[in-house]
Amino acid sequence: DGGITQSPKYLFRKEGQNVTLSCEQNLNHDAMYWYRQDPGQGLRLIYYSQIVNDFQKGDIAEGYSVSREKKESFPLTVTSAQKNPTAFYLCASSTNTGSYEQYFGPGTRLTVT
Amino acid sequence: AQSVSQHNHHVILSEAASLELGCNYSYGGTVNLFWYVQYPGQHLQLLLKYFSGDPLVKGIKGFEAEFIKSKFSFNLRKPSVQWSDTAEYFCAVADSGGYNKLIFGAGTRLAVHP
Numbered sequence: 001d002g003g004i005t006q007s008p009k010y011l012f013r014k015e016g017q018n019v020t021l022s023c024e025q026n027l028n029h030d031a032m033y034w035y036r037q038d039p040g041q042g043l044r045l046i047y048y049s050q051i052v053n054d055f056q057k058g059d060i061a062e063g064y065s066v067s068r069e070k071k072e073s074f075p076l077t078v079t080s081a082q083k084n085p086t087a088f089y090l091c092a093s094s095t096n097t098g099s100y101e102q103y104f105g106p107g108t109r110l111t112v113t
Numbered sequence: 114a115q116s117v118s119q120h121n122h123h124v125i126l127s128e129a130a131s132l133e134l135g136c137n138y139s140y141g142g143t144v145n146l147f148w149y150v151q152y153p154g155q156h157l158q159l160l161l162k163y164f165s166g167d168p169l170v171k172g173i174k175g176f177e178a179e180f181i182k183s184k185f186s187f188n189l190r191k192p193s194v195q196w197s198d199t200a201e202y203f204c205a206v207a208d209s210g211g212y213n214k215l216i217f218g219a220g221t222r223l224a225v226h227p
Contacts, residue, residue, distance in 0.1 A: 031213050033214075035217075040122060040219055040220070041219055042117075042119075042203060042217040042218050042219040042220050043157075043203065043217040044217075045214065045215075048213075048214060050213070058214075090157065092157075094213050095213075096213060099213075100145050100147070100162075100207040100213050100215060101147070101159055101162065102213070102215060104149075104156050104157040104158070105156065106155075106156050107156075
């Protein structure tokens with residue numbers, strides 16, 4: 001089945017620790033995205049990547065980092081510098097042909113205490 | 114910067130009631146518009162999209178949306194809701210700056226009571 005997988009579904013960390021969220025897609029999409037979803041705020045873009053080895057900051061990139069070494073994978077690291085990391089994180093992918101339609105993974109709920 | 118406004122954060126309806134969820138966007142040029150839905154415990158999925166042509170767009174599960182350029186609106190409608198329509202609905206506009214970026218509204222949480 002083609003799709004996007006995110007792991008784990010739930011993640012718990014202590015304050016001050018970095019944590020990496022996994023996102024893998026087998027849709028052969030060039031572009032991948034990370035969003036943060038908070039109640040009442042919709043989806044806010046953290047980072048996006050249009051092609052392997054290239055990525056750009058989104059609207060709320062502070063305290064986050066990404067890499068794009070493979071087409072299929074776009075891991076997100078939540079660093080200790082992120083002031084309010086507890087949230088639901090969504091990964092998405094799309095083609096680069098201008099259709100703009102994004103396909104989403106199931107999400108990872110991160111809780112930092 | 115472009116933005117998307119969804120007027121209702123929470124909507125509660127009884128089954129068979131009609132639904133209209135408001136969405137307004139800020140960009141005045143050519144727009145690509147989307148409605149996504151997130152059912153409880155499921156992936157965010159595309160409900161319908163508008164790129165050009167007929168401003169009345171039909172989507173999955175009986176939903177439709179009307180693009181009204183003069184009002185900068187793209188409201189979502191369904192004539193008769195079901196309990197299974199309970200979900201969160203997000204309106205989105207493609208960023209005019211390109212890069213396939215989408216700008217999402219804050220979402221509307223719909224609860225349908227039997």
